[in-house]
Amino acid sequence: MTTTTPAPTTAAVRRAISSTPRPPRPGPLTAALAFGWRGMLKVKHVPEQLLDVTVTPVMFLLMFTYLFGGAIAGSTSAYLDYTLPGLLVMSVLFTTVYSGVALNTDLTKGVVDRFRSLPIWRPAPLLGSLLGDSVRYVVAGTVIIVVGVALGYRPDGGFPGAVAALALVVVFSFGLSWIFSVLGLLMRTPNAVMNAGFMAIFPLTFLSNVFVDPATLPGPLEAFVDVNPISVLATASRSLMAGEPDGAAIVVSLAVAAVLALVFIPVTTRLYRSR
Amino acid sequence: MTTGTALAIEASGLGKSFGRTRAVNGVDLAVPAGSIYGVLGPNGAGKTTTIRMLATLITPDAGSASVLGHDIVAEADAVRELVSLTGQLASVDEDLTGRENLVLLGRLLGYSRAAARDRADELLEAFDIAEAAGRLVKHYSGGMRRRLDIAASIVVTPQLMFLDEPTTGLDPRSRNQVWEIVRALVGEGTTILLCTQYLEEADQLADGIAVIDRGRVIAEGTPGHLKASVGTGSLRVRLLDPARRDEAAQVLERSVGPVVAEPEPAALSSTGVDAERAAIGVAELARAGIGLAHFSLEQPSLDEVFLALTGHAAEATDDEATTGPATPATDTLQELS
Numbered sequence: 001m002t003t004t005t006p007a008p009t010t011a012a013v014r015r016a017i018s019s020t021p022r023p024p025r026p027g028p029l030t031a032a033l034a035f036g037w038r039g040m041l042k043v044k045h046v047p048e049q050l051l052d053v054t055v056t057p058v059m060f061l062l063m064f065t066y067l068f069g070g071a072i073a074g075s076t077s078a079y080l081d082y083t084l085p086g087l088l089v090m091s092v093l094f095t096t097v098y099s100g101v102a103l104n105t106d107l108t109k110g111v112v113d114r115f116r117s118l119p120i121w122r123p124a125p126l127l128g129s130l131l132g133d134s135v136r137y138v139v140a141g142t143v144i145i146v147v148g149v150a151l152g153y154r155p156d157g158g159f160p161g162a163v164a165a166l167a168l169v170v171v172f173s174f175g176l177s178w179i180f181s182v183l184g185l186l187m188r189t190p191n192a193v194m195n196a197g198f199m200a201i202f203p204l205t206f207l208s209n210v211f212v213d214p215a216t217l218p219g220p221l222e223a224f225v226d227v228n229p230i231s232v233l234a235t236a237s238r239s240l241m242a243g244e245p246d247g248a249a250i251v252v253s254l255a256v257a258a259v260l261a262l263v264f265i266p267v268t269t270r271l272y273r274s275r
Numbered sequence: 276m277t278t279g280t281a282l283a284i285e286a287s288g289l290g291k292s293f294g295r296t297r298a299v300n301g302v303d304l305a306v307p308a309g310s311i312y313g314v315l316g317p318n319g320a321g322k323t324t325t326i327r328m329l330a331t332l333i334t335p336d337a338g339s340a341s342v343l344g345h346d347i348v349a350e351a352d353a354v355r356e357l358v359s360l361t362g363q364l365a366s367v368d369e370d371l372t373g374r375e376n377l378v379l380l381g382r383l384l385g386y387s388r389a390a391a392r393d394r395a396d397e398l399l400e401a402f403d404i405a406e407a408a409g410r411l412v413k414h415y416s417g418g419m420r421r422r423l424d425i426a427a428s429i430v431v432t433p434q435l436m437f438l439d440e441p442t443t444g445l446d447p448r449s450r451n452q453v454w455e456i457v458r459a460l461v462g463e464g465t466t467i468l469l470c471t472q473y474l475e476e477a478d479q480l481a482d483g484i485a486v487i488d489r490g491r492v493i494a495e496g497t498p499g500h501l502k503a504s505v506g507t508g509s510l511r512v513r514l515l516d517p518a519r520r521d522e523a524a525q526v527l528e529r530s531v532g533p534v535v536a537e538p539e540p541a542a543l544s545s546t547g548v549d550a551e552r553a554a555i556g557v558a559e560l561a562r563a564g565i566g567l568a569h570f571s572l573e574q575p576s577l578d579e580v581f582l583a584l585t586g587h588a589a590e591a592t593d594d595e596a597t598t599g600p601a602t603p604a605t606d607t608l609q610e611l612s
Contacts, residue, residue, distance in 0.1 A: 009401075013459040016401035017432050023385035025356075034382040042370050045411060110364030114427065117330050118383055119355040274333075 028121035035128020040135060053098065053140040057091030058147050064211060065151065072212060077152055084148040084155075085165060085238040086210030088141050089230060092169045093176065093205060095140045097197035099133045100180030104190045116273065123269045130177050137173050141166045157243030165240040168253060172233050175257030178264035185271040210234050229256045281344075283308040283435050283466040284329060288338030290490075291324050298324040300490030301338065306483070308343075311457065311467045313481030313498075315474065317581070321490040322470040323363055326437045329468070330360045343434055359428035363439040363470075365420045366427065369413040373404050373423050376412060380430045398426040402456070418449025425456055435466045442476060454479060474580055478502070486584060494584050501580065508573045509546040510553040515566035517541040523565045531556040541568065547583070548572065 026034070043050060064087070069079030103126070106112055115125050145162050155161050180197050187193045207221070208230040214222045225231050233253045239246035284306035291299045299321040306312040316322050328335045329342055331351040339346065345353040360366060367376045374395050381391025399405045402422045407415060412423065421441060428436055438457065442450040457480055461467055471477050477484050478498040486494040486501065494501065510531060514523055517540040524543055527534045531552045534545045548556070553572045560567060 010455055010459045012401040013456055014463055016398055016426075017429055017460060017463040017465070022431050023387075023390070026383060026385040030385075031383055034379055037382075038368070038371065038375075038379055041375055045370060045372075109369065110362045110366045111368045113327075113330075113332055113360060113362045113364075114366035114380075115383075116332055117355055117358070117360045118380075119352055120383055124383075 025119060028124060031120045031124035032128040032131060035125050036131035037128075039129050039132020043132075043136070050136065050139055053091075053095045053136050054143045056094065057087065057140060057144050060090065061087050061144060061147055061151075068211075080148065080151060080153050082213075082238075083211060084144070084153050085241045086208075086234040087148075088144050088165060089169055089234045089237055090205050090210055091140045091144045092137045092173045093201055093230065094198075095137050096133075096173045096177040097180055097194060097201060098136070099130060099177040100182075100184035100193045100197055101190045102133070103129065103181050103184035104187060104193045107185070122273065123265055126181060126268050126272055127265075130174060130181070133177060134170055134174055137170045138166065141169055155241040155243070157241050161241050161243050164245075165237040168240060168250060169233065169237055172253050172257045175260035178261055178268055181268045182264055182271065185268060204228060204230055208234060229253070232256070281308045282306060283310075284312075284340065284342055284468060286325075286329070286338065286340035289325065289328060289335050289340050290337030291328060291333065291335050297490055299328070299335075302487065302490070302492055304340075304485060304492070306466065306468060308466050309461070309464055310482040311461050311469055311480050313477035313484040314468065314470045314487055315472070315477045315484050315580075316470075316487035317472055320487045322472075322487055323439055324490075325487070326360075326439050326468065326470055330358060330437050331355055332360075357434045358437065359431075359433040360437045361424050361428045361439065361441060363443070365412075365424045367412050367420065367424050370411065372409050372411055373415070373419075374399060374408040376423065376427055377430060380427050384431045386430075394430060398430065402426045403452075416449070417445050418452060421445060421449065421453055422456065425453070425460075429460070429465075432463070433465060435468065436460065437468050437470075439470045440472065441469070443472070450476075474501075486580065488581065488584075508548065509544050510548045510556060511537070511542065511544040511571050511573065512557070512560065512567055513539070513569040514541045514543075515568050519565050522563070523560055526559050526563050526565065527556050530559045 061084075064083060065076050065080050069076035069083075073079035073082055106129075112125075145166065157164070180193070183193050183196055187196060207225055208228045209225055210230065214225040214231070217225060229252070232249050233256075236246055236249035236253045239249060282305055284304055286302055286304040289299060289302040289304075290297070302321070302325055304312075304314075304325075314322050314325065324333070327333045329340060329347060331347055331354050334348055339348070341347065342354045343357045345357075347354055367373075368379070371379070377395035377398055378391045381394050382388070386394060396405075396408075399408045402425070404415075404419055404423055404426070407419055412420060415423065425438075425441070441453050441457070445453065454476075457467060457469070467480075469477070469481060481498060484496065484498055484501055485492045510527075512523070512527070514520060520536065520541065520543065524534045524536065527543060527545060531545050531548050534543050536542075537544055545556070550572060557567070557570050
């Protein structure tokens with residue numbers, strides 16, 4: 001050895017090793033929130049990643065309102081009133097696909113091994129990152145509402161109505177994102193997750209009442225659109241924005257979210273451990 | 276802490292298949308508490324799979340093992356409380372800063388926010404990464420990343436630490452720093468299971484070594500035993516005059532043993548030669564008036580260890596590629612220099 005390196009000094013390392021009384025195990029919530037914090041730090045370091053969750057929905061909003069609005073609803077402003085609560089649903093639901101993509105990307109890194117070797121509540125890493133993603137959902141939804149207002153949209157339900165609609169959509173998306181987490185754990189590459197995710201969410205969103213009134217559709221299609229949970233969610237969102245909450249639609253939306261979470265949380269937790 | 280004669284790891288017949296590949300095929304280990312135990316083998320020998328089973332990341336499909344007295348399958352949670360893992364790929368989050376990584380782990384291990392921050396700062400200072408604390412880990416050098424990785428493993432001092440190829444791809448200076456840290460850790464009573472493909476690393480650090488090949492332990496003992504079974508290394512000479520190679524080979528065969536002609540026309544080598552005999556061999560060449568351009572005595576490479584122990588060369592297979600995240604490109608079998 002020709003060079004000696006003074007740092008890190010063995011003494012300092014030894015001190016750091018010996019000075020650790022073991023703290024008690026963290027509670028499930030603490031662990032999950034720590035993972036949520038991790039997700040938000042990533043947004044803080046690379047804020048550009050919010051671009052895809054904001055630009056795409058705004059493009060859709062402009063395109064549908066000005067390109068198809070007149071043809072569908074007679075005037076762009078009338079169409080904006082109809083479609084904005086639905087576009088809110090679409091923009092946030094599209095964002096949930098990215099949760100699966102992010103999880104898949106995470107799995108290719110060594111850090112997951114460390115998380116899995118920690119004595120923590122098992123669903124914590126997944127729950128935490130989806131809680132962190134919920135912040136992205138709020139951003140995506142807020143952007144749509146703000147741009148809508150800038151284009152002349154005035155919800156009858158006012159500010160509280162818009163907030164309530166946003167909250168409902170975010171809660172629903174939290175439930176839905178567990179499906180994409182399963183995809184993220186099963187598929188080989190982030191791109192595959194993205195493709196599969198959009199292949200499912202794209203037709204489901206268009207075959208709903210987000211863009212058009214289903215009354216104009218052929219019978220069987222109308223029947224499908226009516227039972228599509230995304231239609232129910234869009235109806236609920238519309239009713240809250242309009243200041244006339246549709247209790248049934250809201251309850252069904254929440255119930256669907258709860259069922260998705262209850263079914264897929266155990267599945268994802270299991271897959272996360274065994275992969 | 277640990278009791279004197281206890282075993283930190285006891286494994287018998289541990290096995291694991293991935294598809295049709297038998298990655299680990301009946302590994303027995305007995306690792307004394309408070310020591311550094313080296314698991315030496317080429318890429319694909321089953322080292323990483325063994326470590327991942329012992330660290331409860333994957334479940335074995337044959338055999339059993341206990342870590343610090345707890346069964347790795349039935350009492351996996353108890354094992355996780357006592358061990359920490361520094362994986363082959365750095366087990367830190369590249370998209371966060373060094374400090375954020377340590378604070379996150381502190382929180383996950385149960386520290387309050389303030390205590391997690393204090394602990395992070397203490398570790399950053401001790402491991403000489405304080406200056407880079409606020410930088411994203413993806414911009415760290417290999418050595419810094421490794422030190423952070425080890426710091427992350429001792430946010431709460433583990434009783435047992437798994438170190439998977441901690442110096443692969445590091446420059447000599449960073450490698451020495453990592454070795455210093457490992458020695459400090461074991462000095463404070465932590466048991467370390469060290470996987471490596473470098474004989475020199477196992478020799479420098481380990482109290483005991485298991486050599487693993489094709490999923491099985493093929494030799495076990497102290498570094499001294501192992502080296503004795505291989506010889507000290509290989510003597511290599513390069514002649515001034517290639518035309519005299521046959522003559523030189525005869526001289527060397529008489530003094531050091533079997534000689535091999537190297538591809539280079541003026542070079543000869545002989546494996547399994549200790550320093551004394553090498554000196555005699557070189558002196559004999561000089562006495563015979565055969566001029567030397569260069570001579571060297573090299574430490575045995577892992578290849579030579581394998582050749583001596585198994586009769587076949589250490590081959591890198593791609594078994595290990597199926598056991599987890601992709602193997603880094605630098606991870607090829609290298610000769611010791």
